[in-house]
Structure formats: structure tokens, C-alpha cells
Amino acid sequence: MNLNDLIAIDELCIRYKVEYTFIRSLSESGLIEMIRLEQTEYLHCDKISEFEKMHRLYHDLNINMEGLEAIQHLLEKLKELQKSNLQLQNRLNLYE
């Protein structure tokens, strides 16, 4: 794993002005995946958009951790449905 692609959790706490416990809770709820390398915890830069989304929902919309879990679950379902809808629409072109 390329270290340049990893952002230290301590750095995230500073940049986003959040407590370490918030990020820990996101990780424990399975909402983000923390990577531990030699005593330091990181977030992969590809996952930062997900982290930012959770941060916005939690801090801007006052949604608690349980709410975030439920939302994430529903968003994943929505994503699958949107994908399936698109496939069906593309398939429908065969009959038009």
C-alpha cells in the first residue's frame, strides 16, 4: 500500500476539526475503514469522500451515529436500485 495514498487520522482530526472518537465511531459502525500501520491509523484517500459525507450528515444535519448507519444502508440500496434501473432502461431499448 502506498503511504502517499493514506491520510493519518490525527491529520483528519485537525483538518476537519473533529474528535478522534467521532472517526473511531464511524469505523466501529463500519461506515469507514481505518488502516493501522505501525501504531498509526490512516484513512485511504479514496475513502475521504465517504468520510466527508458522514461528517456533513453528522455535523450539518444533526444526524446521530445510528441514523448514519441506517442512511448508509439505504443509500447503498438506492445505489443498487439506480444501477438496476439503468440496466433495465438500457435493455428496454431492445424492444423500442
Next chain:
Amino acid sequence: MEFIDYYKILELDKSASQANIKKAYRKLARKYHPDLNPSDKSAQARFQQINEANEVLSDPEKRKKYDKHGKDWQQAEQFEQAQRQQQQQYGRGFGSGGQQSYSGNFDNDTFSDFFEQMFGGGARSKGSGRSPQYKGQDFNAELQLNLSDVFTSKKQTLTVNRKNIRITIPAGVENGQTIKIKGYGGSGIQGGPKGDLLITFNIVNDIKFKREKENLYTTVDVDFYTAILGGEITIDTFTGKVKLNVKPETQPGTQIKLKGKGFPKYKKEGQFGDLYITYQIKMPTNLNTREKELFQELQKLRS
């Protein structure tokens, strides 16, 4: 330019208190926030309106001005502009409010021309109450291509935010598919990673075949006698003509598969889907007397 009723957008009456404005804003933001409505452009547009309405109504100064001029804002604008210029001469710029507005990695900073005209470009609140950002903004773009264009991988130059980006569009990309080009979004903030460029493809079918994923479909006319007695026909595939043997007694609607004559498989170089051909039997018309007699003979043989 049309007047925008910010009270209507937040579903409030004109006497709404600041607490009610905040409450209404939060309620609507939870409903239309782009994070909760992925790929929903109408929700995003509504959210931008809600953000803009809140920007005005939650700032006492802006609300006062908005209430004062109402629908006559355009006439009042000329007078206000003169006043603003006068104020600027004395070094007193337009202050920005400290109200909360929700942010995100999406284009929520697009305020209406009405807002820009009434309050000026620098009037929107900056920073206060917004989620801090570290990663650069993701850019979303739509690219329309013909189906024939995506039969082979090709390089294309796109202009995103006045920058030219040369990308490779892989063969076999699908209609509605989004590809991510890492690091081609907005610049990161204070050393943060760059955002990404997300391109969604709108593929228009300009060929005579229908496509589903990597397979192509077409219907071919076969004359009655070839269908009955069998024979050879030549058909078009995407890459050229192919000769086919039609079996005797071929029924209408018979489907055959030409393996590997379909569309390229996405990101599987050298692999292709199949071409499905449905036979449509063309019945003879304008039969002469002799032909009719022969068909009647055939009919007798069958009855």
C-alpha cells in the same frame, strides 16, 4: 430575470421568526440534501434554492433589503447600486452574515442571477458554519458519444474548468456509466488530496444494431423460398459483411448467434460479445396465376 420568493421556497410566511427560518431550513435541507439524494438533479436544484433562501432570510441585513424591495427589486436596484458605489468610496463594503449554510462536495455554490443582482457576487456568507473541506471538490461532467465511437478505445480531450484534460475512453463503455478520473477535480485545501473528475456517458445509438451490454441484436429479412428450402444469405455485422447458411424450413423469428461479432467487452481487451440475428421471413406478394396454382397444389398435398 424573475423575482424569487424565498419565503415560498422555505414554506414560511413573511412574519417568520429567525428560529422558524432555521427550523424550516433544517427540515428541508434534510429532505433535499444532495448526500441523501444521489444522482437526483431536481433535489440538488431544490437544495440550492433552499440554501439561497436561507442565505437571505437568516441574515437580518439581507432579509431587510429583500423585504423592502420585494417584487420591485429591479427598479430599486438602480438606486441601491448608486448607494453601494457611494458606500464603497467611503470604504464600507457589503458585510456578510454569520448564518449557517450546509455544504458538501457538490456544486451548491451556484446562486441565482437574482441573488447576484440583488446582493452582489461577494454577498454570500463564507466559511461560517460550513463543514471544513480538505479534499478538493469532485467535478461532475456529462459526455455524449455515439455508440459507434465507443467500439474502440479512444483518446479525447475534454475541457473542464478551462483546463484541457486528455482521457482515454475505454471501448465498450455503457450508456449511463460513470468513470472516475482520479485527481482531476478541484485542488485540495491546505495540502489535501485533489478531487476527482466523474464523467457520465450518454451513449446515443447511431448504428443499425441494438445493444445490451456487450451483445448486439438485429433483425434480418430472409425471403420465403430461402427460408423453406435453405440457402445462403449475406448480412452486415458491425465490422463487415458475413455469409450465413440458412437451414431449410427456417421458421419466422428464429434467432441465431454469431459468436464474437458483438460489441467489445468493457476493459477486456480483445474480447467481444455476440451478435444475435432474428430472421424475419418475407412472404411473396403479387402472385401470378401460375404461382397461385402451385401454392394451391402444395396446399392440397398438405391437407
